[in-house]
Amino acid sequence: MKDNDSDLRQPNAESGSGWTQESESSVVDSILDGDAQTVFENKDLVDSSTIVDQDRIYGRNEQLAAEARAFRDTLDGERPPDLLLYSPSGTGKTLTVKAVASKVKERTQESGIAFDFVAVNFKTMESHTLDRAVWKLGHQTAQKAGVGWDVPRSGVSTDMKYTRRYEIVNEHFDSLVFILDEIDALTGSTGADEPAYSRLLYSLSRVMSEQHVDTQLSTVVITNYPKFRENLDSRTDSSYNPNGIHFSDYDANELVEILERRRDAFRDDALEDGVIEIVAAYGSQNEGDARRAIDLLRDAGEIANQAGDSTVTQDHVRSANQSVMKNRVLEIVGGISVQKKLSLCAAALVAKENERVAPSPVVYDIYKILCEGNNMKMYTQETVNSHINKAETYGVLESERSSSGFKSGVHLVFTFTEPVEAVLETLNEDSRLQDIPTEELGKVVKRRLRD
Template sequence: MLDEGAGVSVFVNRDLVEPDTIIDEERIVGRDDQLESVVSFLKPALQGNRPPNMLLYGPAGTGKSLIIGAVTQQIVDLCKSNSERFGVIDINCQPINTLDQAVYELVQTVAKDVDTAVGVPETGVSTKRKYRRLYELINEYYDSVIFILDEIDLLVGRRTNEEPAYSKLLYQLSRASNTNEIEGRVSVAALTNDPKFMENIDGRAESSFNPRDVYFPDYDATQLRKILENRRDAFRPDALSDDVIPLVAAFAAQSHGDARKAIDLFRGAGDLADERGDERVTETHVRESQEEIDKDRSLKLIEGLTTQKKISLYSTAAVARYSTRSGSSVPSPVGFKVYQWVTDELDADQMTRETYVKYVKELSTYGLISTARRSRGRGGGMYMEFTFTSDPTAMMERLVEDTRLEHIVGQEELLQTVVKAQLQSFHER
């Protein structure tokens, strides 16, 4: 069955159009300044010195992970030729809920890299014990390390005394060599989409981390075209029609210059050609692949959400829809108040504010929203801010197709009044 109808693929090296593939420096486009900065910051590792800590920030899909991954891989190879053990401990913080889980993930990453036992259980021991195991492994197997903490701003954790989990993690890791817990050289690279990230960390963590900043702006259409040209050899030489790369770049430029989306669409068009047994990728494949994306797989995902997640999303979307401010961003305190009103109207169970925020943050993994932490200023506390990546009205219409939410239909005027009242109250504080 697998052999039936199997023709010649349009791809010869599909890995080149996988967005997380670490590519050669020659393929990196439009990031000369950023590449030069990261290289200069990490070069001390080749000279037996400690590199500075770094903060790489900018919108999604602008090359942060790509650059740090490419440069650290070269550092690993160069150090290996000099019998220097340079370790790259790279984790994505987006799916991690607590500080304890983050430290365990770091231990697992090191253990896998050096092919040894993790040495601590995931639960049942203190976070301090996990830190000790992490330091033991590093001291045994590396002369110097860099911790790469991608999407660091999403590691909020259980907050006591208003300090998020990422603040504690940055504090511990960035001072580990100064306290002799790690014998070798340690540096930390934090990656975030939030340009105001440093405003939210504790003063001690800020002083200890003290990073060098590298800003990554959006790609423009010309840069996106060159990025795709530099991955053209993922396909057979005769597999791409002339209009494919310009069209993919144009679609991606409309998505705020996100190179990851450009590469995903490039690959998707090739996959569509393969599925149909076509020998060339054409404009038709690109347009149909983009239409499939635009149909919003996010709207399909909505159907499989639990009732509580649907109510949380509906309430948050209502704030974005009825807000008179530009950008349609939703402060979590307002979203929660509207959520409370909606649950009352539906006579549904009502979760805590923390659970509401957790549910909405989880939706960022589906690409439905983006999240950022905001501050009300000194003494005002922190809150999450949600921004929709798709039309909130379309989401609300899909959500009320669920019979458990259909009773809210017809309450639009009252809902709009509630949203405006809560937004006014929030902004007057």
């Protein structure tokens, strides 16, 4: 009997390929052992989720000062005021407040004050209910305290989750700040009298006055949609009174300065002249989003590595930008169900006629026409909105609520951040979506928008 494993380790003389198991393994080993070419010195610096020192933050001195003044109360044994940070995405809200909170934590450790911060992004949660938010905050609090969180996700009341979290807070912290990121995503159950974030803010704003904890407890709310306060219950609006801090968009020059402060993520002379400027130019086209600019610079470095190049060039940046755009579209479109494709297609058809913006009521009208044309079952507008929101996870579009109020006239508005034509072209690769009467539907869209 032949030893098949031994056979595999011999060159294939007949094919002339010369392939051996050793040659494949040596490639893997060379990469894992660090022999492969890399343009990076410290890749974490071009990871947009990395908390960086304040000297790497540019153009946010006013916001940093406001946050520092608020947190300064912790050092005096007082409760910091609640904060509301608002602006479009990628403008430094989360970055600055985490940098300041980290600095305060260093100072309080020197002073013997048990301070920390718990940050939760509600958009990334698999469920946007109050119960899941309370569980998540409790879990993160327990991690910060270094204790176990022995509360199951289900089968236990929300009140019990609150109680256990308060016990941990009281036992382990003198001062604690909850950083509530993307809070407007915490919508809650359909048909509720108020969004879940309203009830969460009410409970957090009342926790000390109702003597649930002795710990100095504060909140920092981060949102891209400051009008979310219009949907607060009257009790919450009365008790929740944060200090507002606005963050403006970055322009191309500011993005250059931001990226320059992360140049040492790369080896010396690894960035060709003009690379940072072209990355900043792409970033400024995306509403001054610094997060996406930083990610693009990292992706360009990855492409250089894959090519075995020792220098990141402007061509690498262009390839990275094209790849990011294509991958985002393919990632959301490839393999999704036909219903999700119909939903996204309806939104893209509306956005095509309305400068990339698609109000959900008009989107739903077009979705129903697409379903009729394809003899497909129609789902509710809530389901269609949920399907489209999946695209937001990949940066294809962004969504926000209208300001008409929570109970009457509330609807989502979708804004495409990637070219609408690219989305439609990718969707049209599905045979079921190839014969859509785009021109005729464009006329319908314009009528509905006027109405």
